[in-house]
Amino acid sequence: MSDAALYSLLALLLAVLGFAWLALALPNHWRQVHGSLPLTAPRQAILRSGASLMLGLSLLCSLAGDSPAMAILLWLMLLSSAIVVVACLLACQPRWLHTITLLTLLAFAGLIIAGVVGLKMAG
């Protein structure tokens, strides 16, 4: 897969993650996924800021793979796709949202660690 395609895919995954957290920050959907666990204000704040971070990183990934105008356009379209994906997950398999969120976080952490290690070894 080409570099640009990889960046776009990563941008999509980050966007899905971002909107998943945004959805979880809404009481209705939190209840769908976590049942009777309370959605406290701190939890909501974390979810919301995390979501913004993910969406911002998604934009950066887009920009890494394309010229600025096309990257922003692509990012907007990926956001639209991510909203639909998250809505479908919530409608059909809310539990998956939870699993995907955890798995993606793990993968993300893994990538960061790998990146840091790689830089250390190269530098």
Added chain:
Amino acid sequence: MGELHTWAGVLLGVLLFAVFWTGSLSVFDKEIDRWMMPSTRLHWDDSMQRPSLDRDIRPLLEQRAANAPVWTIILPLERTPFLTLTYGSEESRKSSRDLFHPITLEPLAKPLTLGASGFIYPFHHNLTLRYKNIGAWLVGIAGMAMLCLLVSGVVIHRKLFSEFFTLRLHRAFGRSTLDVHNVAGVALLPFHLLITLSGLIVAFAIYYPDAPQHTYREQVQSGVSAERAFLGEALGRIRLRAAKEPGELAPLEPMVAKAEQHWGPGSVYLLRVNNPKDANGNVLLRRTSHSSVTKDIDNFRFANVSGEVMGRFQASAMVNTWNFIAGLHYIQFRHDALRWLYFLGGLGGCVVIATGLFFWTQARRKKQQRHGHLGVSLLDALSIAGVCGVILATLAFLLANRCLPMQEQLFGLGRARVEILSFYALWLVASAHAVWRVMRDQRLGYLHAWREQCTAIALLAVLAVLANWLTTGDHLLATLRSGNGPVAGTDLCLLAAAALALLAAHKLRRRVPQEETLEVAHV
């Protein structure tokens, strides 16, 4: 009062659906063209050697159109992998076009069709109603209405943004239809705003024709048309008069080389030779803009006889802003991911409009029950004709393209015209079917009509794929193996459409209430 509102909404919705449907297809118009014109299923990429303009192409032009007032040469490109030569004629404004193999320069078999780029795309922006631009005005009104709906919709439904991930698919059909409408509508809001506004801005010449009048009043006072002056200054479109004296056309390759010194190698894709045999003729060169959103309208103009640069047009920053907006709408730049996302976004818009129509008529049905069912039934018929009808019409267009014999004239009409008649004919048949169904059963007829037309869509889509296989031999497995993207993509999308239509028909079957089966049992 409410009736008026309802009818206006449905009429506008039907028009918008047609515009969004044909617009979505137009994103892949060149790919659908490959499907509809089998003789053009060729391959071209940037690494290949372009045909020589003077050695190969000039003789072809001399042979076919030595006395034409205009020659247009479009060099092969990835999405249009053939050489196109267009020649105007002295007598009529119509020009004829010939296609040639990009390497051997053999003339390709005449396509005998307008294709997606010749019918579906024009339908999208002017409904092919060219008289006094009536079609373009209708599309413009629909577009403006869409903008108003989007902006006012956001303001009115602000609270929705707190619930905009909600998709209750397993609830009552009406509820899930509304949810799909809301989620898709919100998700695609930026895209729809961009596309609708850019679509209107692109066509400013139709909607604000008198804009240059006051600014160009000096030119107007000295007898020049303001519009002509504006187009010349802002867009580089100038028309030079012929000297009516003979002149020999200089070699074209050096002209291209000179332009490509500034533009980069291999960037020239279009040459237009105005008045080729005239002393005052000129050659216009345009370049590709694959890697920028901004549609490039810069040009070089060379004198016929001397081959020297007569002028170079470079669009100003302001005009390039317009070109950027236009480029956003036309999506002619190279970016496969964005192209697919635009296609899906456009189809998403169709879903938003169709669910909106369905929900709108459902809500009105409850209100108008005491006034009798006729009005509501006709609204249903209109919705069905507007949504399923235009899809069926498109499939008829594709099927006719494959099934009609390859003769220039059929039943006394051009073959391309017969294909277009098939489009409208099936639309008419679908409308008649919808009206018949709702009249026959004013309570549930509309459900039967939706279901039957969805089944018809599935059937015709599969038939189209089969027709492609039988008439060209390029069946899906072959095209996938040989990497023929356009044809494989079209076939796959047809099959996907058939699957979705069958799913819809199946879901609709389950919606027919129990009472109906009980009625049948009693009879």
Added chain:
Amino acid sequence: MHLRDVIQPATTATHVVGLCALAYFASAQLVGLSGMLTWWAGMSQGDAVMLALMLGFIYLLLLLLWGFSRERRRNAWLLLGGLSLLAWGTPLLLQVQA
């Protein structure tokens, strides 16, 4: 069916179609005027007209949204009509003066 049932939808339809047409006319006049003003302010002719054209659809959108959100229909007509007249007349006046 009362006469009322015919007149009311008819007047509403006339109001809607008419106000849309008036808003369009107003936006077209504003396009002409704003092009001329930006040209006078120093922009090239082509750029001035281009800018005005791109803004024209925004003018129309704003005028439509504003016009149809008025409490009294009469106010929408008066104000849009007045704006049209102003935008139509100003370039002519300025040209006569210059």
